[in-house]
Amino acid sequence: MYCAIIGDIVKSRNIEDRSNVQYQLEGILKDINMKYKDSIVSNFTITIGDEFQGLLDEPKSLLDIIDYIKINLYPVKVRFGIGLGEMSTEIKLFAIGSDGPAYHVARKAIEDIKKSDIKYEQPDRDTIVYTTIKENHEFNYLDIVNSLLSACCFIESKWSEKQRDIIKQVTKEDKTHRELAEQYGVTQPSISRRLNKSGYYTYKNAKEDAIKYIVNYWERIHE
Template identity: 45%
Template sequence: MIVIIGDIVESRKLSSSGRKELQEKLERLLETISKESESLASPYTITLGDEFQAVYGDTSGIWKDIWRILAELHPVSVRFAISIGTIVTPINPKQAIGMDGPAFYAARERIEKLKKTGYLFGVDAEGAEEGSELALANSSLWLMSDGIKKWKKTRYMIVNKLNSGLPVKKIAAELDISETAVYKNREDGSIDIIMEMTGNITVLMNRYLENLESS
């Protein structure tokens, strides 16, 4: 299984009304994603005021959902810990609570590390050796973290829509920008490289998931 923990960055700096508005927006967004996702085993659930989590049965929708959350909540930023591992309790199909196991421990440990480093993404896998390909994957994600922190909402929305398979012409129409602007954002933000990188990381995640399931 794959556990994801998301954490709103610096949410305590928001005003009380700002936090309330963000909370309501997050609840609506996570509910929508949970209804639409076909790969969720346990839906996105807000566990603390600033945190939420979910369990995926496979990797197919993970990055699509992550980019959607980032795009919809911008300018508020979110950090994500992804953990491939064992869950020793029954899967709760209604809420991502009341479950336990190494996958949750690793995700919790990773999110705490991200809070200290300032990076937005981290991935762990049960059985991965130190210095493995996973270390390279995390280094790549940390570089990506620094790059996207300066992005405007439009660029996040472009990545979100590209992940949904929309053509450039339709993306331009939906965002009310020119096709040239879409292509320029793709180039200036190295979006195609980022999407290729996350795709390669997904392949790696699948390998760890298959090894875990066959062991």
């Protein structure tokens, strides 16, 4: 069982400096391959056009990897299709040429996001997780996961540039409220209020719940 990730840059043809964005993306994927090497079995690499893919042997770092790409490539937007399933081809160092049911459902996830964008004229989600496992009961962990990720996408879409910058520094640069208050020339409670107003804590809790459900689902199907 593997976790396949396909990423696709949104409206890449409208980007003025596509070569520079691709150069940035190559650097980000290189960083990910080092940072999360314990979970990656096929390194992330650009495949066709402005798509990239990678393969994990367990999902605990899945959402961290996605967030790392989104934060570091912003303002360029990326959609992600995640597939949980088996592989048909040999597992190689890089994901180019890899194929199997895990990638098939990841591709379906990407296509469903694109259809959703057309239907609602704006993205209501940027990440979907599908599985190849057919279950016979009504309760589906991944339905909950996808609802949580959709809510996170909505919250994130409302962030101002300043809110986004503060959240990036809190989450990825590990800056304290005190350090941020000194940086922006405000009080610590002011930083807390800005984070509250952005919906960051709701976003954070939803992401944490989403990965718990994914890991729980993964462990259950491996029993």
